[in-house]
Amino acid sequence: MARGAQVLLALLCVAAAASAVASGAGVGARKMVGVYELRMGDFSVKVTNFGARVMSIVLPDAKGNLADVILGKDTIAEYVDDEFYFGPITGRIAQRVARGRFVLDGKAYHMYKNDGNNTIHGSHRCTMPNPNGLTCYCVLERSNSLPTVPDSGGGRGFCKSIWTVKEYVAGGDSPYITFYYHSFDGEEGLPGSVDAYVTYRMSSPYTLGVHMNGTALDKATPVNFLLHAYWNLAGHGSGDVLDHTLRLFASRYAVLDEELLPSSGRIEPVAGTLLDFRTPTPIGARIRKVISGRGVGYDTNYIIDGEGMRPVAQVRDGKSGRALELWANQPTMQLYTGNYLNHTKGKDGKVYEKYAGFCLETMGYVDAVNHPEFPSQTLRPGQVYKHDMVFKFSF
Ligand SMILES: *[C@@H]1O[C@H](CO)[C@@H](O)[C@H](O)[C@H]1NC(C)=O
């Protein structure tokens, strides 16, 4: 979308929010949705507080040609109905929870099942009201009135929630934006309230940090966030990513069943499998032999070697020469290769087909709430979850 159009979109939002206040809507606080740009020269990032979402990342190549390397949508309105999770932070429990249920401290909790018999990313297709009839959704903050009855269609993930912009510095040596979301007791059927923060911070040279944290305020609760950005280093909508070479710092993976759940609890070596990316290998080299759930392609949970902040993945597009290196402090990473994209409408009139992008979803263990043999993702009141990712780009 043209820059002018985005500024206009942001203005519409402000106007809608202002008129809402003026008309005294009176049904709770309204939050504005906006698009925010961070910029360092020819490196720029656009995010929105609707889902604390990355909308675009523009990078040069060696010849100075710019490309937006993130798949997504042109407008916030289109993200409301997005079922592919283009660019948001997902939570409170990212990835799958078997049967949408778990037991914590002897009590069973039930989440909305939005993925067959299971729950994924704590969210579901959301039909938010659009009281202003604008393309921009300035919706009511519905937190305390949201139904949380088990399996009744209640529940809404972080990715379809409106976050508060806490701080925003658009330029300078280290542009950044911090989003805040208060997840209330009972949201998505989960116990206790959680304060969540996400900061996107740029630094030189061509580095983007994504820093998430969550604090359990009053009850024990599972917390596991992830960034669901789809990358294509040749530029979004430029075709598939099968020629990108991928290296993963992972020598083991969690065995997933046909519902993409780690039901057996087995962790196995990648050596000798189609999943081995310990040496740089084209993403497409073996992809058509990889069956993941009902799709063909990678939807694979790797156990990242080592601990603490460390290298996780290196990806390079030979044609443009653009590369990224991801560092993170999480134990696992789901590699997803856009297996379900199918003539999906994207930004700038582009259409995304299968394998049009890849996701590097660092996180805790999948379905840890149902697997005591995995490291716990449960926070006790006052405990803090910290998830740091750093993307270093080169070309
Ligand atoms: C859900 O579980 C039921 C009962 O076990 C099974 O018959 C059905 O096939 C499952 N649905 C999916 C989509 O896996």
Ligand SMILES: *[C@@H]1O[C@H](CO)[C@@H](O)[C@H](O)[C@H]1NC(C)=O
């Ligand atoms: C979480 O991140 C925010 C934003 O960076 C920060 O202000 C806050 O202190 C952090 N919380 C904790 C408990 O570390």
Ligand SMILES: *[C@@H]1O[C@H](CO)[C@@H](O)[C@H](O)[C@H]1NC(C)=O
């Ligand atoms: C892709 O979408 C088309 C048109 O909606 C549909 O006919 C086809 O079955 C889909 N393919 C897959 C693999 O889902």
